[in-house]
Amino acid sequence: MNNLLAFVARFFHWLLLLVLEIISGVLLFQYNSYQGSVWFSSSNALVGKIYEWDAGVRSFFSLKRANEELSLRNFYLERQVAQLRRLYGDLTQDTTSLMRQELQLLNRFELVPAKVVSNSLDKTDNFITIDKGRNDGVQKDMGVACGNGVVGVVYMASAHYAVVIPVLNVTSSRISCAIRGRGYFGYLQWYGGDPTVAYVEDVPRHARFKKGDWVETSGYSSIFPQGVLVGKIEKIFNSADGLSYRLKVRLSTDFGCLRDVYVISDHSVSEQLQLLNNVQDSITMAPKQ
Numbered sequence: 001m002n003n004l005l006a007f008v009a010r011f012f013h014w015l016l017l018l019v020l021e022i023i024s025g026v027l028l029f030q031y032n033s034y035q036g037s038v039w040f041s042s043s044n045a046l047v048g049k050i051y052e053w054d055a056g057v058r059s060f061f062s063l064k065r066a067n068e069e070l071s072l073r074n075f076y077l078e079r080q081v082a083q084l085r086r087l088y089g090d091l092t093q094d095t096t097s098l099m100r101q102e103l104q105l106l107n108r109f110e111l112v113p114a115k116v117v118s119n120s121l122d123k124t125d126n127f128i129t130i131d132k133g134r135n136d137g138v139q140k141d142m143g144v145a146c147g148n149g150v151v152g153v154v155y156m157a158s159a160h161y162a163v164v165i166p167v168l169n170v171t172s173s174r175i176s177c178a179i180r181g182r183g184y185f186g187y188l189q190w191y192g193g194d195p196t197v198a199y200v201e202d203v204p205r206h207a208r209f210k211k212g213d214w215v216e217t218s219g220y221s222s223i224f225p226q227g228v229l230v231g232k233i234e235k236i237f238n239s240a241d242g243l244s245y246r247l248k249v250r251l252s253t254d255f256g257c258l259r260d261v262y263v264i265s266d267h268s269v270s271e272q273l274q275l276l277n278n279v280q281d282s283i284t285m286a287p288k289q
Contacts, residue, residue, distance in 0.1 A: 109225050109264055109265065110137075110264075110265040111262040111263070111264060111265075112132055112136055112137055112138055112262065112263040112265060113132075113260065113261075113262055114130040114131055114132040114136075114138070114144075114162075114260075114261050114262065114263055115130065115131045115259065115260065115261075116128055116129070116130055116258050116259055116260075116261060117129050117130065117131050117161070119255065119258055121168060121195045121255055121256060124169075124170045124171070124192045125169050125170055125171050125172065126166055126168045126169055127155070127163055127164065127165065127166070127169070128144075128151070128152065128163070128164040128166050128258070128261075129161055129162070129163055129164070130144070130161065130162050130164060130261060130263070131160070131161060132160070132161070132162060132263060133157045133158045133159050133160045133161045133162050134157050134158065134159050135159050135160060136160075137263075137265055138154060138157045138162045138263050138265075139154065139157055139265075140154055140155065140156060140157060141153060141154060141223060142154040142223065142263050142264060142265055143223040143224040143228075143263070143264040144164050144166075144261050144262070144263050144264070145224070145228050145261065145262055145264060146253055146258060146260060146261045146262065147260070148229065148252045148253045148254065149228060149229035149230055149231065149251070149252035149253045150167060150175060150188075150217060150224065150228050150229070150230050150252075150253060151164065151166055151167070151253055151255075151258065151261050152164045152165050152166035152167055152169070152173060153165050153173070153175075153223055154263065155172070162263070164261075166255060167188060167190055167198055167251065167253070167255075168190050168195050168198075168255055169190065170190060170191060170192050173188070173189070173190060174187045174188065174189060175187065175188040175217065175223075175224070175230070176188075176217065176218045176220045176221055176224075177200050177215050177216065177217060177218055177230050178215070178216060178217070178218035178219075178226075179203070179207070179209045179213050179214075179215055179233075180213060180214040180215065180216050180227075181213070182207065182208065182209050182213065184203055184204055184207035184208075184209065185203070185218045185220065186200040186201050186202040186203040186244075186245075186247070187200065187201055187202060188200055188215075188230060188249070189201055195251075195255050195256065196250060196251055196254070196255075197234070197248060197249065197250060197251065198231070198249050198251055199246055199247060199248055199249065200215055200230075200233075200246070200247040200249055201239070201244070201246055202239070202244045203244055203245040203246070203247060204244060204245075205243060205244055205245065207245065209233065209236075210233075211233055211234065211235070211236060212232060212233060213232070213233045214229065214230075214231070214232055214233075215230040215231055215232070215233060215247070215249050216228060216229050216230055217230065223264070224264060225264065229252045230249060230251065230252065231249040231250050231251040231252045231253075232249065232250050232252070233247050233248070233249055234248045234249065234250050235247070235248040236248075
């Protein structure tokens with residue numbers, strides 16, 4: 001208490017000046033219309049600036065969520081465009097029936113959003129780790145994509161994380177691809193070096209296509225649905241044996257800035273595997289002729 005009284009006694013004249021300034025300011029702006037309007041407009045400008053800063057900060061921290069939504073939306077739009085292209089190109093068939101089949105195909109798949117927590121580009125066999133695992137429905141051999149196209153295939157999953165074999169893996173990555181609108185297919189292979197380029201091998205010699213055509217997933221496996229973007233054809237080569245074509249493809253996925261991905265879960269896979277197991281069991285149990 002004595003310290004407080006000593007402080008007041010020491011700075012009494014400054015405290016008195018502050019109080020008088022406040023009182024005079026209130027009287028000035030309250031009883032003079034011009035000064036009051038100046039104060040009102042100035043305070044509004046200050047408050048508006050504070051709100052603008054606050055909105056900017058909120059917008060910055062909401063970019064993460066916005067990026068996730070845009071990436072997911074882009075993935076769905078790519079799929080829808082691919083479906084519409086196939087429906088439009090087949091005018092002689094029942095388009096209503098085809099559309100129902102396409103919608104049923106889409107309903108088979110469920111997307112699990114995930115974040116990339118580690119990634120590598122400088123190795124011959126690169127791997128990606130994502131922050132979703134078995135507890136989120138992620139399992140081995142599920143496809144992984146982003147808003148721009150194909151990423152890879154789940155190699156191993158723990159409770160909360162999963163390791164993905166990306167396209168940029170020389171030893172283990174082979175993804176079935178097709179040339180958009182042409183129907184010819186091959187498999188995607190990366191040979192190291194440039195992380196923006198891969199090759200489609202074993203394209204038939206009778207195939208008709210051109211530089212600039214798009215390559216997408218073929219849908220011939222349960223890992224990826226048909227029409228997920230892979231990249232654009234840059235160059236066309238003959239294979240080593242001359243029996244097929246080899247296509248240099250500029251990948252649509254930028255692995256150097258990969259952040260948001262989606263694990264593709266096919267609800268019908270377990271049913272297909274069960275059917276195959278039943279067929280194998282029946283063949284094994286069948287009496288020999």
